Amino acid sequence: xxxxxxxxxxxxxxxxxxxxxxxxxxxxxxxxxxxxxxxxxxxxxxxxxxxxxxxxxxxxxxxxxxxxxxxxxxxxxxxxxxxxxxxxxxxxxxxxxxxxxxxxxxxxxxxxxxxxxxxxxxxxxxxxxxxxxxxxxxxxxxxxxxxxxxxxxxxxxxxxxxxxxxxxxxxxxxxxxxxxxxxxxxxxxxxxxxxxxxxxxxxxxxxxxxxxxxxxxxxxxxxxxxxxxxxxxxxxxxxxxxxxxxxxxxxxxxxxxxxxxxxxxxxxxxxxxxxxxxxxxxxxxxxxxxxxxxxxxxxxxxxxxxxxxxxxxxxxxxxxxxxxxxxxxxxxxxxxxxxxxxxxxxxxxxxxxxxxxxxxxxxxxxxxxxxxxxxxxxxxxxxxxxxxxxxxxxxxxxxxxxxxxxxxxxxxxxxxxxxxxxxxxxxxxxxxxxxxxxxxxxxxxxxxxxxxxxxxxxxxxxxxxxxxxxxxxxxxxxxx
Amino acid sequence: xxxxxxxxxxxxxxxxxxxxxxxxxxxxxxxxxxxxxxxxxxxxxxxxxxxxxxxxxxxxxxxxxxxxxxxxxxxxxxxxxxxxxxxxxxxxxxxxxxxxxxxxxxxxxxxxxxxxxxxxxxxxxxxxxxxxxxxxxxxxxxxxxxxxxxxxxxxxxxxxxxxxxxxxxxxxxxxxxxxxxxxxxxxxxxxxxxxxxxxxxxxxxxxxxxxxxxxxxxxxxxxxxxxxxxxxxxxxxxxxxxxxxxxxxxxxxxxxxxxxxxxxxxxxxxxxxxxxxxxxxxxxxxxxxxxxxxxxxxxxxxxxxxxxxxxxxxxxxxxxxxxxxxxxxxxxxxxxxxxxxxxxxxxxxxxxxxxxxxxxxxxxxxxxxxxxxxxxxxxxxxxxxxxxxxxxxxxxxxxxxxxxxxxxxxxxxxxxxxxxxxxxxxxxxxxxxxxxxxxxxxxxxxxxxxxxxxxxxxxxxxxxxxxxxxxxxxxxxxxx
Numbered sequence: 001x002x003x004x005x006x007x008x009x010x011x012x013x014x015x016x017x018x019x020x021x022x023x024x025x026x027x028x029x030x031x032x033x034x035x036x037x038x039x040x041x042x043x044x045x046x047x048x049x050x051x052x053x054x055x056x057x058x059x060x061x062x063x064x065x066x067x068x069x070x071x072x073x074x075x076x077x078x079x080x081x082x083x084x085x086x087x088x089x090x091x092x093x094x095x096x097x098x099x100x101x102x103x104x105x106x107x108x109x110x111x112x113x114x115x116x117x118x119x120x121x122x123x124x125x126x127x128x129x130x131x132x133x134x135x136x137x138x139x140x141x142x143x144x145x146x147x148x149x150x151x152x153x154x155x156x157x158x159x160x161x162x163x164x165x166x167x168x169x170x171x172x173x174x175x176x177x178x179x180x181x182x183x184x185x186x187x188x189x190x191x192x193x194x195x196x197x198x199x200x201x202x203x204x205x206x207x208x209x210x211x212x213x214x215x216x217x218x219x220x221x222x223x224x225x226x227x228x229x230x231x232x233x234x235x236x237x238x239x240x241x242x243x244x245x246x247x248x249x250x251x252x253x254x255x256x257x258x259x260x261x262x263x264x265x266x267x268x269x270x271x272x273x274x275x276x277x278x279x280x281x282x283x284x285x286x287x288x289x290x291x292x293x294x295x296x297x298x299x300x301x302x303x304x305x306x307x308x309x310x311x312x313x314x315x316x317x318x319x320x321x322x323x324x325x326x327x328x329x330x331x332x333x334x335x336x337x338x339x340x341x342x343x344x345x346x347x348x349x350x351x352x353x354x355x356x357x358x359x360x361x362x363x364x365x366x367x368x369x370x371x372x373x374x375x376x377x378x379x380x381x382x383x384x385x386x387x388x389x390x391x392x393x394x395x396x397x398x399x400x401x402x403x404x405x406x407x408x409x410x411x412x413x414x415x416x417x418x419x420x421x422x423x424x425x426x427x428x429x430x431x432x433x434x435x436x437x438x439x440x441x442x443x444x445x446x447x448x449x450x451x452x453x454x455x456x457x458x459x460x461x462x463x464x465x466x467x468x469x470x471x472x473x474x475x476x477x478x479x480x
Numbered sequence: 481x482x483x484x485x486x487x488x489x490x491x492x493x494x495x496x497x498x499x500x501x502x503x504x505x506x507x508x509x510x511x512x513x514x515x516x517x518x519x520x521x522x523x524x525x526x527x528x529x530x531x532x533x534x535x536x537x538x539x540x541x542x543x544x545x546x547x548x549x550x551x552x553x554x555x556x557x558x559x560x561x562x563x564x565x566x567x568x569x570x571x572x573x574x575x576x577x578x579x580x581x582x583x584x585x586x587x588x589x590x591x592x593x594x595x596x597x598x599x600x601x602x603x604x605x606x607x608x609x610x611x612x613x614x615x616x617x618x619x620x621x622x623x624x625x626x627x628x629x630x631x632x633x634x635x636x637x638x639x640x641x642x643x644x645x646x647x648x649x650x651x652x653x654x655x656x657x658x659x660x661x662x663x664x665x666x667x668x669x670x671x672x673x674x675x676x677x678x679x680x681x682x683x684x685x686x687x688x689x690x691x692x693x694x695x696x697x698x699x700x701x702x703x704x705x706x707x708x709x710x711x712x713x714x715x716x717x718x719x720x721x722x723x724x725x726x727x728x729x730x731x732x733x734x735x736x737x738x739x740x741x742x743x744x745x746x747x748x749x750x751x752x753x754x755x756x757x758x759x760x761x762x763x764x765x766x767x768x769x770x771x772x773x774x775x776x777x778x779x780x781x782x783x784x785x786x787x788x789x790x791x792x793x794x795x796x797x798x799x800x801x802x803x804x805x806x807x808x809x810x811x812x813x814x815x816x817x818x819x820x821x822x823x824x825x826x827x828x829x830x831x832x833x834x835x836x837x838x839x840x841x842x843x844x845x846x847x848x849x850x851x852x853x854x855x856x857x858x859x860x861x862x863x864x865x866x867x868x869x870x871x872x873x874x875x876x877x878x879x880x881x882x883x884x885x886x887x888x889x890x891x892x893x894x895x896x897x898x899x900x901x902x903x904x905x906x907x908x909x910x911x912x913x914x915x916x917x918x919x920x921x922x923x924x925x926x927x928x929x930x931x932x933x934x935x936x937x938x939x940x941x942x943x944x945x946x947x948x949x950x951x952x953x954x955x956x957x958x959x960x
Contacts, residue, residue: 039700095922442575
């Protein structure tokens, strides 16, 4: 007899049919009520044991964390909090869980800190909070693929190991097959990379954008969705050394089209989880409300989780030039009263999260897209405007978090691009292939990057980015 | 005016409407006929230039490789090979392509070898063959996500950088942030990994399976789809140093369920591309037929490409035990006549691709799943059978290629797993978290791994795995 998933069981009308389920015991009350979970839903299935007719030996093994198989009759529930329950006819212990051992882990039924859960990342997915986060993460990632595929984009797997280090988005990890104790060396004592696996120095990618551009200029519309890496010693709640990035790139698309795409894309994926993850989002929303109760009112979230998602999906994104934003910020109360940590003095300043949040939360009260940034605070590949000092860059700003998306129209003019690279000391020979795309049928094209974990953080209302990826990588931490 | 994608244009009934398109010139015949491609389809759009009313300067710039924007009227085509064409009213050169420079590249309109195309991997996606391959690859990857999501699986991103090296699936690349010239050392001269970014020795993952198991034992059904790495010096047409792997893992699922899943999954994804990529598959099928004409008959593909895909989707996969397969092979003609490179002498032999292909192509004439392999040629985590000498492993065998999928039911019994690890010298402390899953509510569970590029190779009929990934990584090659 095949077992039924709990997510399907709880949707079934109870007409006294026979049901077979398997899962893990989340709680066992009064030697009678098992809360059973199989990971398919946040909701536990109540299974009512007839303890008088169940062997003592079996009852003793119905412990939190144990895996069990249950046969029984699906009935309307008399208890609160669930529509159906199972009247157990037969219970089999599949895998025990020694209560003494369970006590030492986060499986034990009490409140554990998120730090503690991180130390047992292999078990935390069995908790309500983390199973909800990971189901939302999964659905969100599918929404990403579905959006792009439905809109004619091709998924491109750009390389993870790269021989190119010109992108400059951040510090890179080295990849080698040589002995670290005794690497091959040249006569002058430098490392002889010719002897390494790839015959050259190689690193882990920080972005697939440049390669994605080469593909956009052939396939038209592409997107990447893969891991990227930063070897930066940032031990914060917003940084990971290994994270997943989404990078669409579109030929024959200017910055306006790029802003349209970013807005449409974000609304689609957030709507997708609002429609497909309501149980999990409701749980996470309530979790935040409970958590906030212990905080001073000023530190509490201004919106409930699902309202915050709707704030994005139901508002038009306000498009504002960097120059206009600087004026607004310069004349703002927190700037005049020096409440910002970084006071905005003049045009050209790089915006901090506090400024971005002010624009979204206080000034415009809607998601904001800033565009046309000063050239010298942005990357070499962004298209120079006619003014000679701004580039066609854009950042999408969200409440609570600041920058969610960074993108630009790319510099398609070979001579301008070459001049910029020269100015910044970027080796043309290193990027010969990138320059080729500007030699052979170059065209206006644009794209953006979105750190997937930032989106999951926003969507789940969690506070630490290490809690929205199964096994986070950060300084001094590569466990599991 | 927004431009229309060519894939949509060629599906439009010609009622003389105005059309605006953008793309790259693939050919320009008789100063009149532009074959325009924008990457959205294998099909070029014929654009008929009124050369008498087009400036000489513009005509000169309509070269192969150039990017152009064309306004015109959509008409029924008088020529062969297309239903519609565009009568050009206005043409704008967006990006030039100097014919002298194009001549030096693979964009030049003549036959280039696949080797040559690999050297210009940034341009090869503009050829018919590679754009077709990459569109099929994209669709196939989406089919993977769609299948699992529709069946209640959660997508899990297992770590790329791993501190664990116990999986043993192959040689690993080292990841470090230290100077290779002058790494931190201990007093005894060994490397002091405490000073490295993660405070320990780290590598690139060879498989996400063990981490996926921890998630399956919480979420029930999970799958990975991410990059994996092998630092093996295999310079063959079947190996990549960096490749994408799909690894589903299911709790409460035995080997039979695992075989059902593998068969159902493979049929779904191949059916998906048969339904959604017919133009590209037809092109690739014809490409193979043309290529085969120059080969001796014995070396030609026995089936046309789409027939080969249907051979998989329309046949039941025959399930045969390893022991039975050995008997068949031992008594087979090629074995008796010593036509196999590796003659099968006795039970326990590891099967080679030639044996797997014999079973599929000659003996059973359908896809085959072999199961219950000898324990000592398989991995430590596979479930030991009652006979004490075989494990619940399975391999799915395909025509032309041999093994497509490798999987198993996992050893869920803590004591048996520990004994096996001890036997093989695998450190329990290294895998404490993996063993934890067997201590707390262990259960029967199974999964498999499928190298995505192998599947794309099969689906596209290509002969070299470096031609089915945008930027292949192999010994001495990490260009772009």
